[in-house]
Amino acid sequence: MSLPQGLLDPAIAARVLDRALAHGGEFAEVFAERRGGMSLAIDESRIESVQAGAEQGAGVRVIAGGTAYFAYVDGLDPADLERAAGEAASALRGERSEPRPLRAVASTPQPIERRPEDVPAERKAELLRELDERGRAQGGEIAQLTASYAEARREVAIANSEGLLSGDDRTRTRIGVQAVARRGERVETGAETLGGARGFELLEDDPAAVAASAATKALTLLDAAAAPAGSMPVVVGGGFGGVLFHEMTGHGLEADHVQKGASVYAGKLGERVAKPLLSAYDDGRLPGEWGSDAIDDEGAPTQKTKVIEDGRLVSYLYDRLRAERDGVASTGNGRRESFRHLPIPRMTNTYIAPGEPTPEEVIGEVEKGFYAASFAGGQVDPATGDFVFGVNEGYLIEGGKVTSPCRGATLIGNCLDALAAIDAVADDFRMKTGMCGKGGQKVPVGTGQGHVRIAAMTVGGTQV
Amino acid sequence: MSELAELAGRAVERTVSAGAGDAEAYVVDAAQREVRAHGGEVESLTAASRRGVGVRAWIGGRVGYGFGTDLSAAGIEAIAARAAAAAAAADEDEFAAVPAGGSPAGVPGLSDPTVAEWPAARIAELALAVERAALAADPRVAGVEQAVYFDSAERVAIASSAGAGGEHESSSCYAYAQALAQGDGGRETGLGFGLARGPAGLEPEAIGREAAVRASEMVGSAKPASRACPVVLDATVAASFVSLLGNALGADAVQRGRSPLAGRLGEAIADEAFVLRDDGLDPEGFATAPLDAEGTPRRRTALVEGGRLQAYLHDAYTARRGGAASTGNAGRSGYRAPPRVAASNLIVSPGEASLEALLGEAGEGVLVNDVAGLHSGVNPVTGVFSVGASGRAIRGGEAAEPLREFTIASDLVSMLQAVRAAGSESRWVPFGGSVSVPPLLIGEMTVAGS
Numbered sequence: 001m002s003l004p005q006g007l008l009d010p011a012i013a014a015r016v017l018d019r020a021l022a023h024g025g026e027f028a029e030v031f032a033e034r035r036g037g038m039s040l041a042i043d044e045s046r047i048e049s050v051q052a053g054a055e056q057g058a059g060v061r062v063i064a065g066g067t068a069y070f071a072y073v074d075g076l077d078p079a080d081l082e083r084a085a086g087e088a089a090s091a092l093r094g095e096r097s098e099p100r101p102l103r104a105v106a107s108t109p110q111p112i113e114r115r116p117e118d119v120p121a122e123r124k125a126e127l128l129r130e131l132d133e134r135g136r137a138q139g140g141e142i143a144q145l146t147a148s149y150a151e152a153r154r155e156v157a158i159a160n161s162e163g164l165l166s167g168d169d170r171t172r173t174r175i176g177v178q179a180v181a182r183r184g185e186r187v188e189t190g191a192e193t194l195g196g197a198r199g200f201e202l203l204e205d206d207p208a209a210v211a212a213s214a215a216t217k218a219l220t221l222l223d224a225a226a227a228p229a230g231s232m233p234v235v236v237g238g239g240f241g242g243v244l245f246h247e248m249t250g251h252g253l254e255a256d257h258v259q260k261g262a263s264v265y266a267g268k269l270g271e272r273v274a275k276p277l278l279s280a281y282d283d284g285r286l287p288g289e290w291g292s293d294a295i296d297d298e299g300a301p302t303q304k305t306k307v308i309e310d311g312r313l314v315s316y317l318y319d320r321l322r323a324e325r326d327g328v329a330s331t332g333n334g335r336r337e338s339f340r341h342l343p344i345p346r347m348t349n350t351y352i353a354p355g356e357p358t359p360e361e362v363i364g365e366v367e368k369g370f371y372a373a374s375f376a377g378g379q380v381d382p383a384t385g386d387f388v389f390g391v392n393e394g395y396l397i398e399g400g401k402v403t404s405p406c407r408g409a410t411l412i413g414n415c416l417d418a419l420a421a422i423d424a425v426a427d428d429f430r431m432k433t434g435m436c437g438k439g440g441q442k443v444p445v446g447t448g449q450g451h452v453r454i455a456a457m458t459v460g461g462t463q464v
Numbered sequence: 465m466s467e468l469a470e471l472a473g474r475a476v477e478r479t480v481s482a483g484a485g486d487a488e489a490y491v492v493d494a495a496q497r498e499v500r501a502h503g504g505e506v507e508s509l510t511a512a513s514r515r516g517v518g519v520r521a522w523i524g525g526r527v528g529y530g531f532g533t534d535l536s537a538a539g540i541e542a543i544a545a546r547a548a549a550a551a552a553a554a555d556e557d558e559f560a561a562v563p564a565g566g567s568p569a570g571v572p573g574l575s576d577p578t579v580a581e582w583p584a585a586r587i588a589e590l591a592l593a594v595e596r597a598a599l600a601a602d603p604r605v606a607g608v609e610q611a612v613y614f615d616s617a618e619r620v621a622i623a624s625s626a627g628a629g630g631e632h633e634s635s636s637c638y639a640y641a642q643a644l645a646q647g648d649g650g651r652e653t654g655l656g657f658g659l660a661r662g663p664a665g666l667e668p669e670a671i672g673r674e675a676a677v678r679a680s681e682m683v684g685s686a687k688p689a690s691r692a693c694p695v696v697l698d699a700t701v702a703a704s705f706v707s708l709l710g711n712a713l714g715a716d717a718v719q720r721g722r723s724p725l726a727g728r729l730g731e732a733i734a735d736e737a738f739v740l741r742d743d744g745l746d747p748e749g750f751a752t753a754p755l756d757a758e759g760t761p762r763r764r765t766a767l768v769e770g771g772r773l774q775a776y777l778h779d780a781y782t783a784r785r786g787g788a789a790s791t792g793n794a795g796r797s798g799y800r801a802p803p804r805v806a807a808s809n810l811i812v813s814p815g816e817a818s819l820e821a822l823l824g825e826a827g828e829g830v831l832v833n834d835v836a837g838l839h840s841g842v843n844p845v846t847g848v849f850s851v852g853a854s855g856r857a858i859r860g861g862e863a864a865e866p867l868r869e870f871t872i873a874s875d876l877v878s879m880l881q882a883v884r885a886a887g888s889e890s891r892w893v894p895f896g897g898s899v900s901v902p903p904l905l906i907g908e909m910t911v912a913g914s
Binding site: 182 | 502503505506507508509510511512513514515516518527528529530531532533534542543546547549550551552553554555556557584585606607609610642644650651652653687690720721722800801802836837839840841842843845846848849850851852854868869870871872873910912913914
């Protein structure tokens with residue numbers, strides 16, 4: 001395909017770029033977007049929070065002398081776009097520069113089998129009732145259940161002064177369930193999600209299993225003891241466990257942090273940062289995955305980038321601006337939340353490649369440790385490398401076996417130490433969905449891995 | 465009537481024509497600017513105008529929401545149709561009804577003319593001045609990851625088929641910097657920030673210096689030993705916990721059994737040293753407005769006094785459901801989502817003690833200057849938390865060596881009951897809401913380090 005219909009006429013794009021460079025600048029770009037979506041939820045077994053919206057607008061960026069001048073407008077009328085271009089250029093006082101003629105570049109959006117907007121709202125409500133019933137059926141101690149469904153479509157078109165003209169059509173669908181289990185004074189929660197750069201076909205194969213999983217987690221935690229506190233071996237579960245790598249390494253590889261010296265991985269290219277058993281990737285092309293797109297938000301094709309090869313750091317993640325600064329090619333990681341944001345280096349789908357042993361073997365070698373089956377989320381300061389993760393499903397490991405459940409645990413550590421301490425990666429590779437926040441922008445990202453073992457890490461529980 | 469109010473009125477009318485029994489529209493028109501500075505250069509300069517409308521439609525007890533950015537006649541028509549169709553897909557809720565509104569008090573001084581008066585070059589200079597101040601404040605500061613200035617001037621109009629609504633305008637701005645300090649083979653970061661209604665109210669020197677001090681004093685930090693001990697939360701950290709408490713006080717979470725404070729009205733949930741109110745009319749508060757997000761007048765509500773839970777925060781829906789009056793606490797993050805119960809300005813009453821006196825009273829313990837992982841480390845239903853932290857050791861009643869990479873764990877109610885004193889120096893903190901809070905001394909908390 002070329003460009004989404006009616007989004008950015010090439011002749012108008014050329015005029016806007018011309019206007020953007022009227023007072024000088026090395027580079028100009030217009031990013032046009034039409035986005036729409038709907039969501040609904042079930043709570044107290046009642047369908048509510050039914051919402052639908054549509055927005056359109058454009059952002060114009062001019063780069064001059066290392067500064068990005070950016071303006072955005074709601075609306076796609078040619079007059080709106082030119083106004084944005086004028087606003088972006090208004091602080092510049094230089095000589096006009098000339099944009100190159102536009103040449104459309106084809107892209108291949110993720111294929112969608114069943115457009116969510118063609119599925120009636122009643123069917124989506126019915127789906128949520130199925131989730132509600134299945135979740136509640138897991139046990140009489142399930143006191144609360146909320147489930148949500150969301151679909152979103154983003155059509156984007158990008159033109160820049162180097163002659164690039166490209167577009168993408170992105171559809172994402174996701175369901176999420178949160179269950180609350182209660183036994184007397186004890187209250188525990190469990191959550192699960194399923195999402196993809198896919199249409200309603202994502203939900204064809206037993207979506208209610210997501211509700212069963214959330215409810216089971218909450219019920220399991222009713223028997224949980226307080227988590228241990230202290231340093232010990234930690235095994236992290238597959239799938240969303242990959243958020244550990246996302247936080248402790250992925251963010252530090254984003255070239256904006258690196259170039260400011262605000263990453264612990266700055267200056268470490270080519271160096272050993274992990275044991276040879278570890279290789280890792282960022283891949284924006286994984287079919288149907290939550291963090292996949294045809295192109296990034298600067299028009300660069302997404303790609304599979306090897307970031308760690310047999311324990312050695314081999315690449316950072318680049319957008320256009322930072323790639324130019326380092327004299328390399330963009331890795332297709334220039335992403336933005338919407339037309340209202342500047343693109344910055346972001347991860348797409350980031351994962352640790354699967355290893356050889358089974359999860360049982362990885363756990364079997366731990367005499368006494370902690371098993372983090374899934375996380376609620378995490379956070380890192382890329383400059384210091386300090387990170388923290390909330391565990392929502394954790395267990396003790398005793399004598400090589402997963403034993404009693406624990407609640408309220410947090411994992412805390414430093415990136416460089418923890419990455420180097422990974423001494424086993426299992427073969428049970430899975431991807432999961434996440435929403436990643438950085439610089440006030442949220443973008444969908446995939447995280448993945450098999451079970452991973454860290455030789456020693458601090459578990460912050462309440463049992464000293 | 466202004467253009468914005470007319471738009472809101474028209475959206476209500478079109479939604480009723482589209483089949484809704486009642487409707488409410490919220491229209492916002494905002495101008496925003498942002499400057500990011502690094503290394504003595506302006507990294508980016510953003511200027512934007514944004515307009516949008518969000519419409520709630522009621523068909524009996526069924527509610528739906530539609531929103532969009534196209535404010536032409538056809539655009540409004542489409543948004544109205546979306547809202548009405550969304551309502552038709554929802555289930556009946558006996559407590560759902562269009563809010564009745566009320567007469568607001570006038571709140572002067574919410575708009576600062578300097579937002580409009582300061583040109584781009586002047587706010588860029590402000591951001592650069594923040595960076596320079598951070599670099600100059602301490603030789604250990606090796607750089608500033610980013611110095612940021614942001615301002616916003618917005619006008620909001622609300623209209624409904626029940627006659628609720630009004631129009632108001634406000635402005636706000638903030639600046640912050642993240643300083644990097646180097647020493648002892650390690651690197652540390654520190655955040656400094658300030659907020660005001662307009663750029664003339666910001667102090668770039670103080671913001672830069674705070675970032676530098678926070679980063680530099682962490683140089684040479686190590687993990688503390690795991691133990692239970694007295695903990696002093698500085699104002700920024702206390703604000704994060706108070707903002708979580710604000711969520712737990714929302715009647716929506718309470719009524720749905722998802723709050724650690726459900727069913728505890730009138731009970732002792734805190735030490736008497738901890739006094740909390742929500743005040744949507746405080747002239748200094750950044751959430752201050754004459755009306756809440758669904759047209760109910762803002763007001764002042766005592767939440768925790770004498771150690772007892774005095775009230776929950778209500779919007780029109782939870783008030784009907786709970787047989788209470790709305791406390792004017794419908795909040796919204798923009799036109800893209802319907803209003804929901806949210807604190808306005810949460811204010812913790814200051815006590816008598818300086819920070820030094822709090823440290824003295826703690827004796828041996830930990831001063832927490834920063835927490836991380838609040839969105840993943842707190843269970844909102846139970847209030848149980850375990851979050852990453854950094855700060856200083858307290859030895860002999862004074863701040864001693866810097867500490868990092870540890871967690872503090874407890875649950876919200878236990879923490880409130882363990883408050884031993886509130887400090888005397890309150891500060892407005894914008895993280896996760898608008899909170900004014902002093903440092904707090906907590907008698908005992910679990911610290912997990914090495």
